[in-house]
Amino acid sequence: xxxxxxxxxxxxxxxxxxxxxxxxxxxxxxxxxxxxxxxxxxxxxxxxxxxxxxxxxxxxxxxxxxxxxxxxxxxxxxxxxxxxxxxxxxxxxxxxxxxxxxxxxxxxxxxxxxxxxxxxxxxxxxxxxxxxxxxxxxxxxxxxxxxxxxxxxxxxxxxxxxxxxxxxxxxxxxxxxxxxxxxxxxxxxxxxxxxxxxxxxxxxxxxxxxxxxxxxxxxxxxxxxxxxxxxxxxxxxxxxxxxxxxxxxxxxxxxxxxxxxxxxxxxxxxxxxxxxxxxxxxxxxxxxxxxxxxxxxxxxxxxxxxxxxxxxxxxxxxxxxxxxxxxxxxxxxxxxxxxxxx
Numbered sequence: 001x002x003x004x005x006x007x008x009x010x011x012x013x014x015x016x017x018x019x020x021x022x023x024x025x026x027x028x029x030x031x032x033x034x035x036x037x038x039x040x041x042x043x044x045x046x047x048x049x050x051x052x053x054x055x056x057x058x059x060x061x062x063x064x065x066x067x068x069x070x071x072x073x074x075x076x077x078x079x080x081x082x083x084x085x086x087x088x089x090x091x092x093x094x095x096x097x098x099x100x101x102x103x104x105x106x107x108x109x110x111x112x113x114x115x116x117x118x119x120x121x122x123x124x125x126x127x128x129x130x131x132x133x134x135x136x137x138x139x140x141x142x143x144x145x146x147x148x149x150x151x152x153x154x155x156x157x158x159x160x161x162x163x164x165x166x167x168x169x170x171x172x173x174x175x176x177x178x179x180x181x182x183x184x185x186x187x188x189x190x191x192x193x194x195x196x197x198x199x200x201x202x203x204x205x206x207x208x209x210x211x212x213x214x215x216x217x218x219x220x221x222x223x224x225x226x227x228x229x230x231x232x233x234x235x236x237x238x239x240x241x242x243x244x245x246x247x248x249x250x251x252x253x254x255x256x257x258x259x260x261x262x263x264x265x266x267x268x269x270x271x272x273x274x275x276x277x278x279x280x281x282x283x284x285x286x287x288x289x290x291x292x293x294x295x296x297x298x299x300x301x302x303x304x305x306x307x308x309x310x311x312x313x314x315x316x317x318x319x320x321x322x323x324x325x326x327x328x329x330x331x332x333x334x335x336x337x338x339x340x341x342x
Contacts, residue, residue, distance in 0.1 A: 026095045027073075029118045034134035035142055036067035040153045042160070042261040044252045050244045050291075054167035054252065055160045055261065055269070057153050069134055076102070117141065159263065163270050170276060172216070175245055177278045178290050179213040181317040182303060186210070186338035191321075206336050208324070217241050220294075222301075222324075226334050233326055233334065235297050243292035245281075246302070254284050279312040300327045 038059040045051040070077040071091075080086040092101045100110045111124040119139035123132045135142035186208040204225040211219035221236040253259045256272045281288055282305075290303045302325040309321040324336040 026098075026114065027093045029114055030071045030093055030100075030112075030121070031073060032071060033137040034069040034071070034121055035137055036069070037133050037135065037145055038067055038149065040149055040156055042156060042263070042266075044249050044261065050246065052168050052171070053160075053164045054171075054273070055163055055266075057156045057160070059149065059153075076100075115141075156263065159266055163266065163273060166270065166273050170273065171245070174278050174281060175243065175290070176213060176216070177317055178245060178288065178305075179210075179216075179218050179243065181319050182290075182305075182322060183210050183212045183218065185341040186322060187341040188336060188338050189341070190339040191337045203336060206324075206338065207341070208322075208338055216243075218243075222326075224334070224336060226332075233297075233299070235294070238294055238297070240292050240294070243290055246289045246291045251285055255281065278317065282307040282310050282312055298328055301325065302327075 040057050040059045042055055043058050045053040045056045068079050070079065074090055076089045076091050078084070078087040078089075090103045092103075093099075094101060098112055100112055102108055102110075113122050113124065114120065115122075117139075119136040119141045121134045121136070123134075125131070135145055188203050188206045192203055192205070204227055206222075206224035208223075209219075209221040218240050219237050220240050221238070223234050223236075225232045247255075255276065256269055258265050258269055258272075261269070285307075287304055287306050289305075291300070293300050304323040304325065305319050306321070306323075309319060311318040311320075320339065322338045324334075324338060326334040326336070
């Protein structure tokens with residue numbers, strides 16, 4: 001009987017020790033640097049549309065600070081990123097419930113699980129029914145994912161290359177069409193003559209002279225007093241070199257009727273891009289904006305043209321009115337409406 005009791009005590013002690021070791025090992029597994037799985041995705045390029053690319057591949061980097069988690073024995077560390085400072089949060093790991101319990105500003109719990117290797121860490125969110133996976137930095141799993149993603153990035157880059165090539169040609173052609181249409185003399189005399197003086201005040205007299213573009217460069221003269229500021233806008237024969245038609249992400253979605261890009265949408269995008277015309281961008285966007293900077297004048301200007309003030313056919317492009325928006329650091333924005341000078 002004594003031997004039986006002693007045996008039970010030994011077995012119980014062993015099981016208790018094994019459970020304790022398991023809890024300790026899981027807590028130890030949590031410590032280290034973890035990288036979030038980043039699958040390559042497609043997106044429209046820069047939001048201001050000045051990029052020579054229309055489509056780019058995202059998630060191509062091996063690791064970034066905002067996709068990194070660092071666990072010490074007692075703290076979860078958020079590395080410094082471009083938008084936020086480094087942050088540390090205290091936690092306790094409950095191995096029995098497989099939960100991380102946070103204290104301080106980030107009070108709450110997160111359900112976690114490990115794979116058999118201990119190099120794959122998953123956070124499970126029951127409310128939104130999603131699972132986010134991280135891989136231990138420099139582990140075989142992390143290196144495999146990076147290699148797999150690199151191959152996918154290369155494949156996507158090959159697929160978007162001809163699309164971006166078409167875009168470069170279209171982008172340059174549309175800019176040239178715009179610059180040729182604005183060439184000439186403009187003033188706000190006609191607009192001021194239509195102002196109801198009992199309700200509003202006319203703009204200060206403004207004159208603009210725009211030369212015909214040559215090799216993507218046009219000459220610009222702009223003369224106007226600025227009542228909102230002591231600094232008038234007055235310059236003559238300035239060469240504008242890096243003008244571009246600005247497109248936002250929403251604009252691309254309107255132009256091609258494709259909001260979310262993936263590999264399956266690339267053929268449709270390419271087909272619609274090939275048939276896109278200068279007239280289309282007015283009809284689909286309503287307003288088209290040409291932006292440029294004048295460093296010597298410390299000035300940024302945008303020339304906006306509405307589809308309602310435009311005639312665009314296969315043979316003729318004619319603008320009836322331009323809206324100039326002039327912005328300078330520390331100065332009020334000046335908006336000027338101009339019509340062809342008579």
